[in-house]
Amino acid sequence: MSADALLPLLKSTFGFDHFRGRQSDVVDRVMARERTLAVMPTGAGKSLTYQLPAVALDGCVVVVSPLIALMHDQLRGARAAGIRAASLTSVDADGAETRQRYRDGELDLLYVAPERATGEGFRALLEAKTPALFAIDEAHCVSEWGHDFRPDYRLLRPLLDAFPVVPRLALTATADKHTREDILFQLGIPDDGLILAGFDRPNIRYAIRPRVTAARQLVEFIAANPGPGIVYCPTRSGTERLAEQLAKATGRRVAAYHAGLDAEVRSRVQHDFVASEDGIVTATVAFGMGIDKPDVRFVAHAALPKSIESYYQETGRAGRDGDPAEAMMLWGADDFAKARMRLSELPEARVPGERVRLNALAALVETVECRRAQLLRHFGESPPGRCGNCDNCLDPAAQVDATVLAQKLLSAVYRTGQSYGAGHIEAVLTGRSDERIVGRGHDKLSVFGIVAGDEARLIKPLVRTLVAREALETTEHGGLMLGPSARAMMKGEAPVLIAEPPVKRTKREARGGA
Numbered sequence: 001m002s003a004d005a006l007l008p009l010l011k012s013t014f015g016f017d018h019f020r021g022r023q024s025d026v027v028d029r030v031m032a033r034e035r036t037l038a039v040m041p042t043g044a045g046k047s048l049t050y051q052l053p054a055v056a057l058d059g060c061v062v063v064v065s066p067l068i069a070l071m072h073d074q075l076r077g078a079r080a081a082g083i084r085a086a087s088l089t090s091v092d093a094d095g096a097e098t099r100q101r102y103r104d105g106e107l108d109l110l111y112v113a114p115e116r117a118t119g120e121g122f123r124a125l126l127e128a129k130t131p132a133l134f135a136i137d138e139a140h141c142v143s144e145w146g147h148d149f150r151p152d153y154r155l156l157r158p159l160l161d162a163f164p165v166v167p168r169l170a171l172t173a174t175a176d177k178h179t180r181e182d183i184l185f186q187l188g189i190p191d192d193g194l195i196l197a198g199f200d201r202p203n204i205r206y207a208i209r210p211r212v213t214a215a216r217q218l219v220e221f222i223a224a225n226p227g228p229g230i231v232y233c234p235t236r237s238g239t240e241r242l243a244e245q246l247a248k249a250t251g252r253r254v255a256a257y258h259a260g261l262d263a264e265v266r267s268r269v270q271h272d273f274v275a276s277e278d279g280i281v282t283a284t285v286a287f288g289m290g291i292d293k294p295d296v297r298f299v300a301h302a303a304l305p306k307s308i309e310s311y312y313q314e315t316g317r318a319g320r321d322g323d324p325a326e327a328m329m330l331w332g333a334d335d336f337a338k339a340r341m342r343l344s345e346l347p348e349a350r351v352p353g354e355r356v357r358l359n360a361l362a363a364l365v366e367t368v369e370c371r372r373a374q375l376l377r378h379f380g381e382s383p384p385g386r387c388g389n390c391d392n393c394l395d396p397a398a399q400v401d402a403t404v405l406a407q408k409l410l411s412a413v414y415r416t417g418q419s420y421g422a423g424h425i426e427a428v429l430t431g432r433s434d435e436r437i438v439g440r441g442h443d444k445l446s447v448f449g450i451v452a453g454d455e456a457r458l459i460k461p462l463v464r465t466l467v468a469r470e471a472l473e474t475t476e477h478g479g480l481m482l483g484p485s486a487r488a489m490m491k492g493e494a495p496v497l498i499a500e501p502p503v504k505r506t507k508r509e510a511r512g513g514a
């Protein structure tokens with residue numbers, strides 16, 4: 001039975017007239033009993049792709065889902081649609097009754113937590129009555145490449161393999177190419193079983209800028225954005241400090257939100273924000289999950305997000321109503337330095353995956369090409385080269401070939417002993433001798449004064465780029481040292497193109513020339 005044949009059921013059960021995006025392709029495969037991985041962004045309607053088969057198929061659809069809260073939300077939704085649904089988790093008291101209903105064929109849909117699904121008892125239950133379909137939600141949890149690996153998910157494979165005739169449908173909103181391939185492999189889904197869909201959010205305008213003075217840049221940005229918005233900050237104290245600064249400078253209502261606040265305060269902030277037409281929340285990533293506010297007009301990042309996946313998810317909270325919205329990120333070399341530091345604290349198995357993820361983020365912030373194209377390519381799409389609605393498309397920066405300058409810079413870092421900060425290196429390169437330089441004999445080095453005055457403007461942005469690309473690393477004392485990709489760059493094997501930095505305005509000009 002094809003998806004089209006299920007349209008009447010789609011209408012009568014869910015009240016929808018059409019499938020959305022690639023839902024019908026997924027449902028087609030499920031109904032043909034083919035193994036499938038559906039990668040679709042949050043809100044695309046993944047649950048429908050197994051809930052509709054749950055109604056159409058004889059037998060019960062078993063859904064493995066890792067988050068109990070989410071599961072219970074879905075359960076309510078399914079029951080509201082008249083689907084006979086239940087869940088088996090550590091917090092469900094009626095397990096025996098649910099199992100009996102399953103055995104009696106009285107369930108269309110059974111949600112189960114991974115730790116339950118992989119237990120002996122559960123396999124016995126399925127042996128008593130074969131399920132119609134396995135749906136594995138949040139399937140990226142099965143991959144160490146994914147950002148949320150859960151060992152329990154690895155134990156699912158033997159269960160799936162014990163029922164080879166039962167089709168499998170894996171679902172996730174976040175999977176880069178590596179993770180996707182790994183999910184296919186781990187869950188035994190053929191390569192052509194991948195269905196990838198619709199990550200573009202055309203009404204969101206993306207902009208990514210180097211951070212100079214975060215508060216001032218954010219104030220400017222907010223002044224141009226009167227609607228409600230979220231400013232993500234990496235630290236709890238940062239959210240509070242920024243809330244105060246922004247409130248003072250913009251005269252708008254700004255509340256801080258982070259996991260360290262009382263539950264009462266948090267729910268008030270959240271509630272006020274949802275109700276407001278111009279409220280601003282400065283928040284850690286704790287904010288946003290499960291918030292239903294379609295008219296968020298902007299999402300700003302005061303610092304680098306954790307990954308492209310989180311960036312996409314966080315910026316995706318803007319403009320759900322389809323009206324124009326803005327996403328603006330500020331980043332600095334120190335963000336990358338911190339992120340790389342965190343890498344070194346991870347269990348070894350996770351380092352390669354996290355490193356690739358971080359490099360992808362570096363490529364996004366550094367690119368002089370279309371941001372959207374870069375973002376969508378990361379999610380495996382093949383977008384057109386230019387979107388016309390990001391900073392780089394709207395206001396393309398001239399590119400400068402900084403390959404030779406990069407070699408000079410890396411060489412200066414090396415010759416000065418890999419312990420000085422960007423200011424000192426800049427002084428050496430441009431031949432500005434001061435006491436410290438003379439004292440260390442750095443004015444005698446071959447790299448002293450080898451950069452012409454007008455090229456000096458490129459040094460700071462270049463340091464940022466080199467840190468992002470791992471050609472430079474930052475020591476704990478803020479000094480620069482060579483990173484793993486420095487060698488190739490010094491040999492000229494990796495061309496370095498950077499954006500022409502904007503002409504610096506004086507303070508007077510910035511204030512409006514008065």
Ligand code: ADP
Pocket residue numbers: 016017018019020023040041042043044045046047048
């Ligand atoms: P996901 O799991 O991909 O984040 P959900 O399954 O929660 O998305 O669906 C998001 C919303 O889209 C839900 O409110 C759902 O009712 C709605 N939806 C899903 N499919 C359709 C459709 N074919 N037509 C209209 N709305 C749909």
Ligand code: ZN
Pocket residue numbers: 369370371372373386387388389390391392393394
């Ligand atoms: Zn663009």
